[in-house]
Amino acid sequence: MNRSGLFSVLLFIFDVVYNNVTASSSCNDVGSKSTMLRLKRHLLCEYDSEVRPVQNNNNMTRVTFRMVPHFLHFNNEEELFELHTWIAMAWHDSHLTWDPEQYDNIKWIPVSGYQIWVPDILIHNERIGESSLGHSQAKGWVEKQGMVQWLTAAKYTTYCFADNTWWPYNTMNCTIQVGSWSHSGDEIELISLQNASFEIESKDVEWDLLKMYVTKWEGRYKYNFGSTAKMLSYHFILRRHWGIIRIAYISPTIVLMVMTLTALWLEPKSFERMVIVNLNFICHLLCIQDIHWEVPKSGFNVPKLIIFYESSFAIASFALILTSILRHLQDLTTEPPTWISIGTTTILRSRIGQILLLSILDPAVTAKIEIDADDNTDLVQSNNKKSPWRYVIVLVGWFAFLSVLLAYIVLLSTCFPTYYTVIP
Numbered sequence: 165m166n167r168s169g170l171f172s173v174l175l176f177i178f179d180v181v182y183n184n185v186t187a188s189s190s191c192n193d194v195g196s197k198s199t200m201l202r203l204k205r206h207l208l209c210e211y212d213s214e215v216r217p218v219q220n221n222n223n224m225t226r227v228t229f230r231m232v233p234h235f236l237h238f239n240n241e242e243e244l245f246e247l248h249t250w251i252a253m254a255w256h257d258s259h260l261t262w263d264p265e266q267y268d269n270i271k272w273i274p275v276s277g278y279q280i281w282v283p284d285i286l287i288h289n290e291r292i293g294e295s296s297l298g299h300s301q302a303k304g305w306v307e308k309q310g311m312v313q314w315l316t317a318a319k320y321t322t323y324c325f326a327d328n329t330w331w332p333y334n335t336m337n338c339t340i341q342v343g344s345w346s347h348s349g350d351e352i353e354l355i356s357l358q359n360a361s362f363e364i365e366s367k368d369v370e371w372d373l374l375k376m377y378v379t380k381w382e383g384r385y386k387y388n389f390g391s392t393a394k395m396l397s398y399h400f401i402l403r404r405h406w407g408i409i410r411i412a413y414i415s416p417t418i419v420l421m422v423m424t425l426t427a428l429w430l431e432p433k434s435f436e437r438m439v440i441v442n443l444n445f446i447c448h449l450l451c452i453q454d455i456h457w458e459v460p461k462s463g464f465n466v467p468k469l470i471i472f473y474e475s476s477f478a479i480a481s482f483a484l485i486l487t488s489i490l491r492h493l494q495d496l497t498t499e500p501p502t503w504i505s506i507g508t509t510t511i512l513r514s515r516i517g518q519i520l521l522l523s524i525l526d527p528a529v530t531a532k533i534e535i536d537a538d539d540n541t542d543l544v545q546s547n548n549k550k551s552p553w554r555y556v557i558v559l560v561g562w563f564a565f566l567s568v569l570l571a572y573i574v575l576l577s578t579c580f581p582t583y584y585t586v587i588p
Contacts, residue, residue, distance in 0.1 A: 217257040245338035326463030343395030432490035468579040
């Protein structure tokens with residue numbers, strides 16, 4: 165090797181050694197600075213925030229995780245659950261230990277998120293682009309043994325798993341699933357420190373938080389098929405607040421039911437009955453149309469309130485058609501067929517029929533029945549000055565009213581939602 169080549173090699177070696185010595189001295193030469201600054205320079209001088217802080221790469225980092233909910237909100241239009249919360253984490257960093265006696269008995273120091281390694285615990289079932297976590301702006305505390313305490317604010321947004329059986333008093337399981345984004349379960353273990361009881365400072369005005377619980381989930385690791393991913397699932401069980409629902413959805417069902425029964429109670433020939441049955445039919449259509457836009461598009465089970473409205477709409481249609489038929493029968497002057505006359509007479513001569521007649525006929529006929537019920541053999545053909553179909557109409561009207569009343573009782577007992585039908 166000639167002299168020029170040898171000189172170039174020596175110059176390169178000198179440059180490398182000089183740069184290392186200069187960097188080392190500039191990083192640690194803080195003898196004239198404060199004790200806190202010397203300690204932070206000592207700990208963070210050659211610290212790499214991208215490397216998991218363990219002496220052996222096979223060692224597991226155990227991270228204690230606690231979620232402190234502050235505010236929750238459910239967007240009905242987009243069906244999104246939004247949670248604002250505080251996140252508290254703690255883990256051991258073997259690279260951040262010191263002897264307090266060498267640094268004026270300093271036992272802990274504050275650090276920023278960009279200075280040290282922070283476990284990338286993120287939500288895995290988010291609405292993409294909606295969640296946020298401020299690790300880089302957050303502050304932490306490091307104790308002398310290397311224990312790191314971390315507190316930051318987070319916003320999580322996800323979809324909910326809704327049970328619409330008793331809608332609008334439906335319940336929703338809104339799950340926030342958190343875990344490490346780039347480390348497998350063999351590298352990071354999440355340990356939940358969630359308390360059994362907690363209070364949320366600010367609640368949603370439309371939804372009540374019934375309870376919150378935590379479960380563990382394990383699955384195949386997305387980056388390495390030979391490893392597993394371990395996560396924590398925070399379940400928030402929500403139920404719609406009763407005050408708003410009672411006015412918007414429950415009260416109209418009672419009004420429509422009363423309108424239908426009232427229409428069937430009135431005389432078929434009356435103008436009021438015709439007005440009520442038509443108005444009742446229109447109101448049912450409007451309520452069904454309104455519910456169509458309000459029922460959640462996701463979730464499982466058909467709401468029983470939809471079945472109630474559907475059945476009530478069928479009953480309202482029946483009441484409208486029956487009213488039209490009975491009004492037409494009252495205008496007929498021909499005698500009813502023999503089989504109708506015999507059937508009607510048999511029913512009206514029975515004990516139940518006499519009770520019905522006592523409440524619907526004029527006093528003269530009622531008095532005659534009370535004296536001798538056996539003389540009512542030609543009851544249907546009597547009093548022809550009014551209508552030969554009058555008693556048939558009365559009997560059909562009573563059967564219709566009682567049948568509809570029974571149908572509504574069954575619907576109320578099986579399909580009518582209340583705040584207490586949903587068991588947390």
